[in-house]
Amino acid sequence: MDDLSTIRREALGAVEQAADLAALDAARVAALGKKGSVTGLMKALGALAPAERREFGARVNQLKGEIETALEARKSALSASALAAKLANERIDVSLPPRPEGQGTLHPIGQVMDELAAIFGEMGFSWAEGPDIEDDWHNFTALNIPPDHPARQMQDTFYLPSRADGTPMVLRTHTSPVQARTMLDEGVQRMLADGGSLRVIIPGRTFRIDNDATHTPMFHQVEGLVLDRTTHMGHLKGCLVDFCRAFFEVDDLPLRFRPSYFPFTEPSAEVDIGCSWKDGELRIGAGDSWLEILGSGMVHPNVIANCGLDPAIYQGFAFGMGIDRIAMLKYGINDLRSFFDSDLRWLRHYGFSALEWPSLTGGLGR
Ligand code: PHE
Numbered sequence: 001m002d003d004l005s006t007i008r009r010e011a012l013g014a015v016e017q018a019a020d021l022a023a024l025d026a027a028r029v030a031a032l033g034k035k036g037s038v039t040g041l042m043k044a045l046g047a048l049a050p051a052e053r054r055e056f057g058a059r060v061n062q063l064k065g066e067i068e069t070a071l072e073a074r075k076s077a078l079s080a081s082a083l084a085a086k087l088a089n090e091r092i093d094v095s096l097p098p099r100p101e102g103q104g105t106l107h108p109i110g111q112v113m114d115e116l117a118a119i120f121g122e123m124g125f126s127w128a129e130g131p132d133i134e135d136d137w138h139n140f141t142a143l144n145i146p147p148d149h150p151a152r153q154m155q156d157t158f159y160l161p162s163r164a165d166g167t168p169m170v171l172r173t174h175t176s177p178v179q180a181r182t183m184l185d186e187g188v189q190r191m192l193a194d195g196g197s198l199r200v201i202i203p204g205r206t207f208r209i210d211n212d213a214t215h216t217p218m219f220h221q222v223e224g225l226v227l228d229r230t231t232h233m234g235h236l237k238g239c240l241v242d243f244c245r246a247f248f249e250v251d252d253l254p255l256r257f258r259p260s261y262f263p264f265t266e267p268s269a270e271v272d273i274g275c276s277w278k279d280g281e282l283r284i285g286a287g288d289s290w291l292e293i294l295g296s297g298m299v300h301p302n303v304i305a306n307c308g309l310d311p312a313i314y315q316g317f318a319f320g321m322g323i324d325r326i327a328m329l330k331y332g333i334n335d336l337r338s339f340f341d342s343d344l345r346w347l348r349h350y351g352f353s354a355l356e357w358p359s360l361t362g363g364l365g366r
Contacts, residue, residue: 007037008063015070021082024074031067038064105351109220109339112327113203115358115365116222119246122360123239125199125224130178132205133160136168138177143264144302151263156209158217171207175223176264178202179299179318182225183307192314197228203323213335220323225299227309227316233267233298236317240296244273248330249364250285258292265297265318284329291329294321330365 014027031038041060045053106114117127130138136147145151155173162168182188182200192198202223211217226235237257245253254274262268271294276287284291296319301311324336331350333339338346358364 004041004059004063007031007041008066011037011063011067012070015067015074018074018078021075021078024071024078028067028071032064038067104354105347106354107339107347108327108331108333108350108352109323111352111358111365112323112330113220113222115247116201116203116323118358118360118364119243120199120201120224123199123242125201128178128182128200128202129204130172130175130181130202132172132207134170134172134177135163136170138180139170139172139174142180142303142306143176144300144306145263149263158207158209172204173208174206174320175202175204175221176318176320178204178223179225179264180303180307183227183304183309189309192228192309195229197226197231198316199226200224211337213337214325214328216324216336216340218340219336221320222323224296224319225316226318227299227304227314229313229315231316233317236269236296236298236319239317240271240294240319244271244293246360247326247364248273248284252286253284254286256290260295260297262295262297264300264303265295266300268295268297270295271319282329282332293326293329294319296320 011027011031014030015024018024018027030036033039038060041063045057045060048056121127139157140149140152141147157173158171160169160171179202182198182202188198202225203220204222205218206221207218208215209217224239226239237255241255244255245251256272256274257269258272260268260270270292272290272292273284274286275282275284275289275291277283277289282291296317299316299318304311304314324339327333327339328336333350356362
Protein backbone atom coordinates (compact mmCIF):
# COMPACT_ATOMS: atom_id res chain seq x y z
CA MET A 1 0.00 0.00 0.00
CA ASP A 2 3.04 2.17 0.39
CA ASP A 3 3.23 1.79 -3.30
CA LEU A 4 -0.13 3.46 -3.75
CA SER A 5 0.57 6.46 -1.57
CA THR A 6 4.01 6.98 -3.14
CA ILE A 7 2.52 6.86 -6.59
CA ARG A 8 -0.20 9.24 -5.47
CA ARG A 9 2.26 11.72 -3.99
CA GLU A 10 4.51 11.65 -7.04
CA ALA A 11 1.72 11.92 -9.58
CA LEU A 12 -0.12 14.78 -7.83
CA GLY A 13 3.22 16.52 -7.16
CA ALA A 14 4.17 16.38 -10.85
CA VAL A 15 0.77 17.82 -11.80
CA GLU A 16 1.05 20.56 -9.24
CA GLN A 17 4.56 21.51 -10.32
CA ALA A 18 3.93 21.46 -14.08
CA ALA A 19 5.00 24.92 -15.23
CA ASP A 20 3.36 24.75 -18.65
CA LEU A 21 1.01 22.63 -20.71
CA ALA A 22 3.83 20.45 -22.07
CA ALA A 23 5.05 19.58 -18.56
CA LEU A 24 1.46 18.91 -17.52
CA ASP A 25 1.03 16.48 -20.38
CA ALA A 26 4.27 14.72 -19.40
CA ALA A 27 2.84 14.35 -15.88
CA ARG A 28 -0.36 12.88 -17.31
CA VAL A 29 1.56 10.36 -19.40
CA ALA A 30 3.78 9.41 -16.42
CA ALA A 31 0.70 8.49 -14.38
CA LEU A 32 -2.07 7.53 -16.78
CA GLY A 33 -0.21 6.78 -20.05
CA LYS A 34 0.26 3.27 -21.42
CA LYS A 35 3.33 2.74 -19.27
CA GLY A 36 2.21 5.10 -16.50
CA SER A 37 2.45 4.33 -12.78
CA VAL A 38 -1.33 4.14 -12.22
CA THR A 39 -1.80 2.08 -15.36
CA GLY A 40 0.83 -0.28 -13.93
CA LEU A 41 -1.27 -0.70 -10.78
CA MET A 42 -4.33 -1.51 -12.91
CA LYS A 43 -2.38 -4.18 -14.74
CA ALA A 44 -1.22 -5.68 -11.43
CA LEU A 45 -4.86 -6.13 -10.31
CA GLY A 46 -5.20 -9.31 -12.40
CA ALA A 47 -2.71 -11.15 -10.20
CA LEU A 48 -4.65 -10.53 -6.96
CA ALA A 49 -7.23 -12.69 -5.27
CA PRO A 50 -10.86 -11.63 -6.01
CA ALA A 51 -11.62 -10.04 -2.62
CA GLU A 52 -8.36 -8.13 -2.58
CA ARG A 53 -8.81 -7.15 -6.20
CA ARG A 54 -12.21 -5.51 -5.45
CA GLU A 55 -10.91 -3.50 -2.54
CA PHE A 56 -7.58 -2.52 -4.16
CA GLY A 57 -9.26 -1.86 -7.54
CA ALA A 58 -11.62 0.65 -5.94
CA ARG A 59 -8.69 2.54 -4.45
CA VAL A 60 -6.78 2.58 -7.73
CA ASN A 61 -9.89 3.89 -9.49
CA GLN A 62 -10.31 6.59 -6.91
CA LEU A 63 -6.66 7.56 -7.33
CA LYS A 64 -7.14 7.72 -11.09
CA GLY A 65 -10.13 10.04 -10.67
CA GLU A 66 -8.20 12.21 -8.24
CA ILE A 67 -5.31 12.60 -10.70
CA GLU A 68 -7.71 13.41 -13.55
CA THR A 69 -9.37 16.12 -11.51
CA ALA A 70 -5.98 17.58 -10.56
CA LEU A 71 -4.92 17.55 -14.24
CA GLU A 72 -8.08 19.42 -15.25
CA ALA A 73 -7.63 22.03 -12.53
CA ARG A 74 -3.96 22.57 -13.30
CA LYS A 75 -4.74 22.84 -16.99
CA SER A 76 -7.27 25.63 -16.54
CA ALA A 77 -4.96 27.44 -14.10
CA LEU A 78 -2.12 27.25 -16.64
CA SER A 79 -4.23 28.53 -19.53
CA ALA A 80 -5.60 31.36 -17.43
CA SER A 81 -2.11 32.49 -16.48
CA ALA A 82 -0.91 32.06 -20.09
CA LEU A 83 -3.71 34.38 -21.20
CA ALA A 84 -2.93 36.85 -18.45
CA ALA A 85 0.76 36.84 -19.44
CA LYS A 86 -0.17 37.33 -23.09
CA LEU A 87 -2.43 40.25 -22.24
CA ALA A 88 0.29 41.82 -20.12
CA ASN A 89 2.98 41.34 -22.77
CA GLU A 90 0.97 42.52 -25.71
CA ARG A 91 -0.44 45.59 -24.10
CA ILE A 92 -0.61 48.46 -26.60
CA ASP A 93 0.01 51.97 -25.44
CA VAL A 94 -2.55 53.85 -27.47
CA SER A 95 -1.26 57.14 -26.17
CA LEU A 96 2.09 56.78 -28.00
CA PRO A 97 2.55 59.28 -30.85
CA PRO A 98 2.34 57.59 -34.31
CA ARG A 99 5.48 56.97 -36.34
CA PRO A 100 5.62 59.62 -39.05
CA GLU A 101 4.70 58.00 -42.40
CA GLY A 102 5.48 59.71 -45.69
CA GLN A 103 2.25 60.73 -47.37
CA GLY A 104 1.93 59.66 -51.00
CA THR A 105 0.53 61.87 -53.74
CA LEU A 106 -1.84 61.35 -56.65
CA HIS A 107 -0.32 61.24 -60.12
CA PRO A 108 -1.42 64.20 -62.30
CA ILE A 109 -3.26 61.78 -64.61
CA GLY A 110 -5.32 60.41 -61.73
CA GLN A 111 -5.95 63.96 -60.56
CA VAL A 112 -7.13 65.07 -64.00
CA MET A 113 -9.40 62.01 -64.25
CA ASP A 114 -10.96 63.01 -60.92
CA GLU A 115 -11.39 66.55 -62.25
CA LEU A 116 -13.05 65.20 -65.41
CA ALA A 117 -15.40 63.13 -63.27
CA ALA A 118 -16.26 66.20 -61.17
CA ILE A 119 -17.03 68.42 -64.16
CA PHE A 120 -18.82 65.94 -66.43
CA GLY A 121 -20.56 64.38 -63.45
CA GLU A 122 -22.08 67.77 -62.73
CA MET A 123 -23.33 67.84 -66.36
CA GLY A 124 -25.08 64.49 -65.96
CA PHE A 125 -22.51 62.26 -67.61
CA SER A 126 -21.76 58.79 -66.37
CA TRP A 127 -18.44 56.94 -66.58
CA ALA A 128 -17.69 53.90 -68.74
CA GLU A 129 -14.60 51.92 -69.61
CA GLY A 130 -13.58 49.42 -72.25
CA PRO A 131 -10.74 46.96 -72.94
CA ASP A 132 -7.20 48.08 -73.84
CA ILE A 133 -6.86 45.12 -76.21
CA GLU A 134 -9.53 45.70 -78.81
CA ASP A 135 -10.68 43.94 -81.93
CA ASP A 136 -10.28 45.55 -85.28
CA TRP A 137 -14.06 45.88 -85.70
CA HIS A 138 -14.64 48.07 -82.64
CA ASN A 139 -11.43 50.09 -83.10
CA PHE A 140 -11.95 50.79 -86.80
CA THR A 141 -14.77 49.18 -88.78
CA ALA A 142 -17.65 50.11 -86.47
CA LEU A 143 -16.32 53.66 -86.50
CA ASN A 144 -16.76 53.95 -90.24
CA ILE A 145 -13.15 53.06 -91.01
CA PRO A 146 -13.46 49.97 -93.25
CA PRO A 147 -10.39 47.71 -93.78
CA ASP A 148 -9.12 49.48 -96.92
CA HIS A 149 -9.83 53.02 -95.66
CA PRO A 150 -6.83 55.37 -95.83
CA ALA A 151 -7.80 56.86 -92.43
CA ARG A 152 -6.42 53.70 -90.81
CA GLN A 153 -3.01 55.16 -91.53
CA MET A 154 -3.80 58.26 -89.42
CA GLN A 155 -3.21 56.08 -86.37
CA ASP A 156 0.08 54.28 -85.91
CA THR A 157 -1.41 51.05 -84.72
CA PHE A 158 0.14 48.30 -82.64
CA TYR A 159 -1.22 45.15 -84.25
CA LEU A 160 -1.50 42.01 -82.13
CA PRO A 161 -1.77 38.35 -83.17
CA SER A 162 -5.30 37.50 -84.32
CA ARG A 163 -7.67 35.59 -82.06
CA ALA A 164 -8.14 31.86 -82.68
CA ASP A 165 -11.31 32.62 -84.67
CA GLY A 166 -9.30 34.90 -86.98
CA THR A 167 -10.45 38.22 -85.48
CA PRO A 168 -7.64 40.76 -85.97
CA MET A 169 -6.64 42.39 -82.66
CA VAL A 170 -5.00 45.73 -81.85
CA LEU A 171 -4.01 47.80 -78.86
CA ARG A 172 -6.76 50.39 -79.08
CA THR A 173 -5.51 53.52 -80.79
CA HIS A 174 -8.19 55.71 -79.20
CA THR A 175 -11.06 55.44 -76.72
CA SER A 176 -13.61 55.77 -79.54
CA PRO A 177 -14.23 51.97 -79.77
CA VAL A 178 -15.99 52.29 -76.41
CA GLN A 179 -18.48 54.61 -78.15
CA ALA A 180 -19.51 51.59 -80.20
CA ARG A 181 -19.46 49.27 -77.17
CA THR A 182 -21.71 51.70 -75.30
CA MET A 183 -24.21 52.15 -78.13
CA LEU A 184 -24.39 48.38 -78.62
CA ASP A 185 -25.16 47.83 -74.94
CA GLU A 186 -28.66 46.40 -74.54
CA GLY A 187 -29.45 48.50 -71.48
CA VAL A 188 -28.39 51.66 -73.31
CA GLN A 189 -30.50 50.72 -76.35
CA ARG A 190 -33.53 50.14 -74.13
CA MET A 191 -32.95 53.45 -72.34
CA LEU A 192 -32.72 55.27 -75.70
CA ALA A 193 -35.85 53.53 -76.99
CA ASP A 194 -37.65 54.76 -73.86
CA GLY A 195 -36.73 58.33 -74.84
CA GLY A 196 -33.73 58.75 -72.54
CA SER A 197 -30.44 60.36 -73.47
CA LEU A 198 -27.03 58.83 -73.30
CA ARG A 199 -24.28 60.93 -71.75
CA VAL A 200 -21.07 59.17 -71.01
CA ILE A 201 -17.37 59.87 -70.61
CA ILE A 202 -14.91 57.10 -71.26
CA PRO A 203 -11.37 57.59 -69.94
CA GLY A 204 -8.61 55.07 -70.46
CA ARG A 205 -5.27 54.04 -71.90
CA THR A 206 -4.59 54.27 -75.60
CA PHE A 207 -1.61 53.14 -77.69
CA ARG A 208 0.21 54.35 -80.79
CA ILE A 209 3.67 53.77 -82.21
CA ASP A 210 5.15 57.14 -81.35
CA ASN A 211 7.80 58.33 -78.90
CA ASP A 212 9.13 61.85 -78.30
CA ALA A 213 8.72 64.66 -75.77
CA THR A 214 5.00 65.04 -76.51
CA HIS A 215 4.16 61.46 -77.58
CA THR A 216 4.51 58.17 -75.71
CA PRO A 217 3.52 54.71 -77.00
CA MET A 218 0.95 54.54 -74.20
CA PHE A 219 -1.08 57.60 -73.33
CA HIS A 220 -4.56 58.45 -72.04
CA GLN A 221 -7.68 59.76 -73.66
CA VAL A 222 -11.14 60.61 -72.52
CA GLU A 223 -13.99 60.08 -74.90
CA GLY A 224 -17.34 61.82 -74.59
CA LEU A 225 -20.57 60.61 -76.17
CA VAL A 226 -24.01 62.18 -76.07
CA LEU A 227 -26.83 60.58 -78.01
CA ASP A 228 -30.59 61.02 -78.11
CA ARG A 229 -33.18 62.32 -80.60
CA THR A 230 -32.48 66.03 -80.45
CA THR A 231 -28.85 66.75 -79.50
CA HIS A 232 -27.24 69.04 -82.07
CA MET A 233 -24.00 70.84 -82.82
CA GLY A 234 -24.98 73.74 -80.55
CA HIS A 235 -24.99 71.34 -77.60
CA LEU A 236 -21.55 70.09 -78.62
CA LYS A 237 -20.22 73.64 -78.55
CA GLY A 238 -21.92 74.55 -75.28
CA CYS A 239 -20.73 71.39 -73.57
CA LEU A 240 -17.11 71.79 -74.64
CA VAL A 241 -16.99 75.52 -73.88
CA ASP A 242 -18.34 74.86 -70.38
CA PHE A 243 -15.96 71.97 -69.87
CA CYS A 244 -12.82 73.83 -70.99
CA ARG A 245 -13.62 76.90 -68.91
CA ALA A 246 -14.27 74.78 -65.83
CA PHE A 247 -11.24 72.57 -66.35
CA PHE A 248 -8.70 75.32 -67.04
CA GLU A 249 -10.40 77.52 -64.43
CA VAL A 250 -10.51 80.51 -66.80
CA ASP A 251 -14.05 81.94 -66.97
CA ASP A 252 -13.68 83.77 -70.28
CA LEU A 253 -11.44 81.21 -71.98
CA PRO A 254 -11.98 81.58 -75.75
CA LEU A 255 -12.48 78.43 -77.83
CA ARG A 256 -12.03 78.04 -81.56
CA PHE A 257 -13.89 75.30 -83.45
CA ARG A 258 -11.94 74.43 -86.59
CA PRO A 259 -13.51 72.24 -89.33
CA SER A 260 -11.71 68.92 -89.45
CA TYR A 261 -12.10 65.34 -90.52
CA PHE A 262 -12.72 62.16 -88.56
CA PRO A 263 -14.33 59.17 -90.26
CA PHE A 264 -16.72 58.66 -87.32
CA THR A 265 -18.09 62.21 -87.06
CA GLU A 266 -19.75 64.52 -89.56
CA PRO A 267 -19.36 67.42 -89.39
CA SER A 268 -16.13 67.29 -87.40
CA ALA A 269 -14.29 70.01 -85.54
CA GLU A 270 -10.99 70.30 -83.77
CA VAL A 271 -11.09 72.57 -80.76
CA ASP A 272 -8.40 75.06 -79.80
CA ILE A 273 -8.17 77.11 -76.62
CA GLY A 274 -6.77 80.63 -76.44
CA CYS A 275 -3.31 81.09 -74.97
CA SER A 276 -0.27 83.29 -75.05
CA TRP A 277 3.44 82.84 -74.50
CA LYS A 278 5.40 85.18 -72.30
CA ASP A 279 9.14 84.65 -71.77
CA GLY A 280 8.74 81.09 -72.95
CA GLU A 281 5.92 80.49 -70.42
CA LEU A 282 2.51 79.37 -71.54
CA ARG A 283 -0.52 81.22 -70.22
CA ILE A 284 -3.95 79.76 -70.87
CA GLY A 285 -6.63 82.39 -71.55
CA ALA A 286 -7.46 85.04 -74.16
CA GLY A 287 -4.24 85.79 -76.03
CA ASP A 288 -2.67 85.87 -79.44
CA SER A 289 -2.17 82.13 -79.85
CA TRP A 290 -4.14 78.88 -79.95
CA LEU A 291 -3.55 75.35 -78.67
CA GLU A 292 -5.34 72.35 -80.11
CA ILE A 293 -6.79 70.20 -77.35
CA LEU A 294 -9.43 67.89 -78.75
CA GLY A 295 -11.31 66.37 -81.68
CA SER A 296 -15.07 66.32 -81.89
CA GLY A 297 -18.09 66.14 -84.14
CA MET A 298 -21.61 64.88 -84.68
CA VAL A 299 -21.69 61.09 -84.53
CA HIS A 300 -21.66 59.81 -88.13
CA PRO A 301 -24.94 58.14 -89.20
CA ASN A 302 -22.93 55.11 -90.38
CA VAL A 303 -21.55 54.64 -86.85
CA ILE A 304 -25.05 54.85 -85.37
CA ALA A 305 -26.27 52.27 -87.90
CA ASN A 306 -23.24 50.01 -87.33
CA CYS A 307 -24.20 49.94 -83.66
CA GLY A 308 -27.73 48.75 -84.39
CA LEU A 309 -29.50 52.09 -83.91
CA ASP A 310 -31.56 53.99 -86.46
CA PRO A 311 -29.69 57.14 -87.59
CA ALA A 312 -33.02 58.59 -88.76
CA ILE A 313 -34.08 58.64 -85.09
CA TYR A 314 -30.89 59.13 -83.09
CA GLN A 315 -28.25 61.83 -83.26
CA GLY A 316 -25.61 63.25 -81.00
CA PHE A 317 -22.03 64.28 -80.61
CA ALA A 318 -18.72 62.80 -79.56
CA PHE A 319 -15.36 64.17 -78.60
CA GLY A 320 -11.97 62.81 -77.69
CA MET A 321 -9.10 64.46 -75.92
CA GLY A 322 -5.69 63.56 -74.56
CA ILE A 323 -5.74 63.44 -70.76
CA ASP A 324 -1.95 63.67 -70.55
CA ARG A 325 -1.99 66.64 -72.88
CA ILE A 326 -4.54 68.66 -70.92
CA ALA A 327 -2.72 67.72 -67.70
CA MET A 328 0.56 69.04 -69.16
CA LEU A 329 -1.11 72.26 -70.26
CA LYS A 330 -2.94 72.90 -67.03
CA TYR A 331 -0.08 72.06 -64.70
CA GLY A 332 2.85 73.30 -66.79
CA ILE A 333 4.56 69.95 -67.28
CA ASN A 334 6.86 70.00 -70.30
CA ASP A 335 7.88 66.44 -71.02
CA LEU A 336 5.19 63.79 -71.42
CA ARG A 337 7.75 61.01 -70.90
CA SER A 338 8.23 62.12 -67.29
CA PHE A 339 4.63 61.00 -66.63
CA PHE A 340 5.70 57.40 -66.96
CA ASP A 341 9.16 57.46 -65.35
CA SER A 342 7.82 56.73 -61.85
CA ASP A 343 10.38 59.12 -60.39
CA LEU A 344 9.30 59.79 -56.80
CA ARG A 345 10.91 63.24 -56.78
CA TRP A 346 8.81 64.16 -59.82
CA LEU A 347 5.68 62.73 -58.22
CA ARG A 348 6.30 64.64 -55.03
CA HIS A 349 6.64 67.83 -57.03
CA TYR A 350 3.72 67.37 -59.45
CA GLY A 351 1.53 65.08 -57.34
CA PHE A 352 -1.73 66.01 -55.64
CA SER A 353 -3.11 65.42 -52.19
CA ALA A 354 -5.22 62.29 -52.10
CA LEU A 355 -7.33 63.85 -49.36
CA GLU A 356 -8.76 66.70 -51.37
CA TRP A 357 -11.39 65.50 -53.79
CA PRO A 358 -11.80 67.88 -56.75
CA SER A 359 -15.22 69.44 -57.12
CA LEU A 360 -16.70 72.40 -58.94
CA THR A 361 -17.73 74.05 -55.71
CA GLY A 362 -14.74 73.10 -53.58
CA GLY A 363 -12.12 73.73 -56.22
CA LEU A 364 -10.60 71.52 -58.91
CA GLY A 365 -6.85 71.91 -59.02
CA ARG A 366 -4.55 73.55 -56.56
N1 PHE B 1 -10.67 59.39 -81.66
C1 PHE B 1 -10.16 60.66 -82.16
C2 PHE B 1 -8.63 60.63 -82.02
O1 PHE B 1 -8.10 59.84 -81.30
C3 PHE B 1 -10.73 61.82 -81.39
C4 PHE B 1 -12.20 62.00 -81.60
C5 PHE B 1 -13.10 61.38 -80.76
C6 PHE B 1 -12.69 62.80 -82.61
C7 PHE B 1 -14.47 61.55 -80.94
C8 PHE B 1 -14.02 62.97 -82.82
C9 PHE B 1 -14.92 62.36 -81.97
O2 PHE B 1 -7.96 61.41 -82.67
